[in-house]
Amino acid sequence: MSSLVFIAILAISSVLGRRARNLDGNSLGSSIEEFNNESMKPRFAEPIPNVTVTVGRDALLACVVENLKGYKVAWVRVDTQTILSIHHNVITQNPRVTLSFNDHRSWYLHIRNVQEADRGWYMCQVNTDPMRSRQGYLQVVVPPSIVDKETSTDMVVRESANVTLTCKAQGYPEPYVMWRREDGEDINYNGENVNVVDGEVLHITKVSRLHMGAYLCIASNGVPPSISKRVMLRVQFPPMLSIPNQLEGAYVGQDVSLECHTEAYPTSINYWTTEKGDMIVSDLSVSGEKYEAVSVDNGYNKYMMLKIRSVTRSDFGSYQCVAKNSLGETDGLIKLDEIPAPSTTTTAAPSTTQPPPKKKGRNKARQQWKPRQPENQVLEDYGVEEWRDTESQDYTLPSLGPLEEEGRSSASTPGSSCWFLYFFSALVAVISRR
Numbered sequence: 001m002s003s004l005v006f007i008a009i010l011a012i013s014s015v016l017g018r019r020a021r022n023l024d025g026n027s028l029g030s031s032i033e034e035f036n037n038e039s040m041k042p043r044f045a046e047p048i049p050n051v052t053v054t055v056g057r058d059a060l061l062a063c064v065v066e067n068l069k070g071y072k073v074a075w076v077r078v079d080t081q082t083i084l085s086i087h088h089n090v091i092t093q094n095p096r097v098t099l100s101f102n103d104h105r106s107w108y109l110h111i112r113n114v115q116e117a118d119r120g121w122y123m124c125q126v127n128t129d130p131m132r133s134r135q136g137y138l139q140v141v142v143p144p145s146i147v148d149k150e151t152s153t154d155m156v157v158r159e160s161a162n163v164t165l166t167c168k169a170q171g172y173p174e175p176y177v178m179w180r181r182e183d184g185e186d187i188n189y190n191g192e193n194v195n196v197v198d199g200e201v202l203h204i205t206k207v208s209r210l211h212m213g214a215y216l217c218i219a220s221n222g223v224p225p226s227i228s229k230r231v232m233l234r235v236q237f238p239p240m241l242s243i244p245n246q247l248e249g250a251y252v253g254q255d256v257s258l259e260c261h262t263e264a265y266p267t268s269i270n271y272w273t274t275e276k277g278d279m280i281v282s283d284l285s286v287s288g289e290k291y292e293a294v295s296v297d298n299g300y301n302k303y304m305m306l307k308i309r310s311v312t313r314s315d316f317g318s319y320q321c322v323a324k325n326s327l328g329e330t331d332g333l334i335k336l337d338e339i340p341a342p343s344t345t346t347t348a349a350p351s352t353t354q355p356p357p358k359k360k361g362r363n364k365a366r367q368q369w370k371p372r373q374p375e376n377q378v379l380e381d382y383g384v385e386e387w388r389d390t391e392s393q394d395y396t397l398p399s400l401g402p403l404e405e406e407g408r409s410s411a412s413t414p415g416s417s418c419w420f421l422y423f424f425s426a427l428v429a430v431i432s433r434r
Contacts, residue, residue, distance in 0.1 A: 042068045042126045045105075048136030053114045054223060055142045055172075061109040063124030063134065068104055071126050075099070075109045078121035078135060084109065116140050116172065144171035144219035146229045151217065157207055159237040165202040167217030167229065175219040182214035182230065209235050209263065209300060238328030239264035241321065246332075249339040250311045258334045260304040260321035268323040270295055272306045273331075275318035280306065313338065 045064040053059040065073060072087040084092045085099045098110040111118055119140040125133035150168035157163050169175040179187070179202040186193035188210065189202075204211055212235045220226035240263045250256040262268055272280040272293060280291055292307040304321050316338050322331040 040067065040069075041128055042066065042071050042132065044124075044132070044134050048122070048124055048134045050137040050139065052139040052141060055114060055116060055140055057114055059111040059114045059118070059138055061111075061122050061124075061136055061138065063107045063109075064105060065107065065124075065126060066105060068126070071128060073101075073107045074125050074127070075107075076123045076125060078123050084122075111138070114138075114140050116142060140172070141221075141223045142170075142172040143223040143225060144169050144175035144221050144227050146217070146219060146227055148229075151229060152231050154232040154234070156234045156236060159208055159235050160206050162203070162205050163207050163211075163233065164204075165215060165217075165231055165233070167200050167202075167219070167231075169200070169217075169219035169227070171219070171221045171223065173221045173223075175221040177217065177219050180216055180218070182216050185213070187211075207233075207235055209237055209265065211235060212265070212300060234265060236265050236327060237263075239268045239323040239325055239330045241323055241330045241332045243321070243332045243334060246334055248334060248336050250308075250316075250336060251339050251341040252311060252313060253341070254311050255307065255309050256311055256336065258306045258308070258319055258321070258336070260323075260332055260334075262302045262304065262321075262323040262330075263300050264302070264323055264325050264327075265300045266325050266327075267297070267300075268302065268325040268329075270302060270304050270321065270323045272304075273320045273322060275320070277320075280319075308336075311336075 042065050045066045048061060048063055051059055051061060061075075063073065063075070074086045075084040076082065077084060082092060084090065084094075084097055088099070088101070090097060090099050096112045098112070100108045100110065102108075107124065109122065109124075118138060121135050121137055123133050123135045125131055147168040147170055150166065152165045152167065155163060155165070165179065167177055167179070169177050177198075177200045179197040179199075180195060181187055184195075186195055187197060187202075187204075188208075189197055189204065200217075202215065212233060215231045215233060216228045217231065218226060218228040242261045244259050244261070248256060248258060258272075260270075262270060274280065280293070290309055292309070294303075294305040294307070296303040302323070306319065306321070308315055316336050319334045319336065320331045321334070323329065
C-alpha cells in the first residue's frame with residue numbers, strides 16, 4: 001500500500017513538473033517577443049526644450065523621433081487640444097504656423113510673429129498604441145510699455161499743495177516701476193531726501209518750489225528695452241527778492257553796478273526804478289549811453305543787474321528793483337552813496353648825487369648841523385659842518401670855502417680876528433652838545 005502511494009506521488013510530481021516547464025517556456029517566449037516589439041517601436045531621442053521668445057519674434061519647437069517607420073507625428077496645442085499638424089500636413093488655420101522636417105526624424109513647428117496668446121504647452125505625439133508624447137513650453141515675454149491713459153501728464157500746482165504723480169506700465173513679466181528726477185537731484189519724499197522712489201505712485205505733500213522740475217517714470221522687467229516717460233511738475237508762487245549789497249558807493253566819474261536776485265513762477269516781469277518811482281529800463285537787456293540792464297533766467301531764478309556809467313552827483317540816491325507776476329509783486333531798495341575819489345600821489349625820483357670821497361685811512365661820518373635859534377641870535381643863517389674822526393674821536397675843522405680864503409687874504413686886517421672868534425664859539429657849542 002505504501003509503495004502504491006509513493007508511485008502515485010511520483011506520477012503527480014512528474015505531471016506538475018512538465019506543466020511547469022511548459023509554462024516557463026511560454027512566458028520566456030512571450031517576454032522575448034514583447035522586448036523585440038518594444039525595441040522596434042518609435043522613441044523620442046531627446047526632450048522638447050522650453051523656448052522663450054519676445055513678442056513679435058519667431059519661435060521654433062523641435063521634436064526628434066527615432067525609429068518612426070510607418071508611424072506618424074502630430075503637433076497639438078495642449079491647453080486648447082487643437083491639432084496643429086499631422087505628419088506632413090498643417091491642420092490649423094493659423095497662417096503663422098508652419099511645419100518642417102528632416103530625414104523622417106526631426107520635426108519642427110514654426111510660429112511666426114509670436115503673440116502673447118501663443119504662450120503655453122505644446123505636445124509632440126506619435127500614434128503608437130498606447131500613444132507616446134513629449135511636451136515643451138513656449139514662453140512669450142513682452143517688454144514694458146507705458147499706459148498713457150492711466151499715467152500723469154505735465155502738472156501745474158500752487159506751492160504748499162499736495163500732488164500725486166501716477167505711472168501705469170504693462171508687460172510680461174510685470175514691470176518694475178520707479179520715479180526719479182531728470183536732473184539727478186534727490187527728491188524730498190516723506191521728509192527724507194531720496195534718489196529713487198519705487199512704485200507707480202509718487203505722492204508729495206506740501207510741494208515747494210524745490211520740487212519743481214522734470215520727473216522720469218521708468219519701467220523695466222528684464223526684457224529690453226526699458227521705457228520711461230517724462231512728467232514736468234511746475235510749482236506756482238509769488239515773486240521773492242534778495243539783494244547782495246543794499247548799500248553801494250561810487251565816486252564821480254566811476255562806473256557802478258547794482259544787483260538783484262529774484263524767484264518767481266510764472267516768470268516775473270522785472271524792472272528798475274528811481275527813488276521817485278520813475279522806470280529806468282525795461283526787463284529786456286538794454287544798452288545805452290547812461291544805463292545798461294542785464295537779466296539772466298535760470299529756471300524760476302532770475303539775475304538782474306543795472307550798470308550806471310560815468311556816475312554824476314545827480315545819480316546818487318536810491319534805486320528799486322521790482323519783480324511782479326500774476327500772483328503778486330515785490331521790490332528791493334539799493335542806496336548809492338558818493339565816496340571820495342582816490343588821490344593821485346607822485347613819488348620823487350631817487351637822488352643820484354654821490355657822497356664826497358673819504359680820505360684814505362680815515363673813517364669819517366659827516367652831519368649837517370644847524371644850531372638852535374636862541375632869543376638873541378648871534379649866528380644868523382650860518383651853518384657849521386662837523387667832522388669827527390671815528391677812530392681817534394678828534395674833531396677837525398672843515399674847509400670854510402670862500403670864508404677861509406677870505407680869512408687868509410685878510411689875516412692882517414682887524415676883522416679877521418672876529419671871524420675866528422665866531423667860528424671858535426660855534427665849535428665849542430658843537431663839542432658841548434656831543
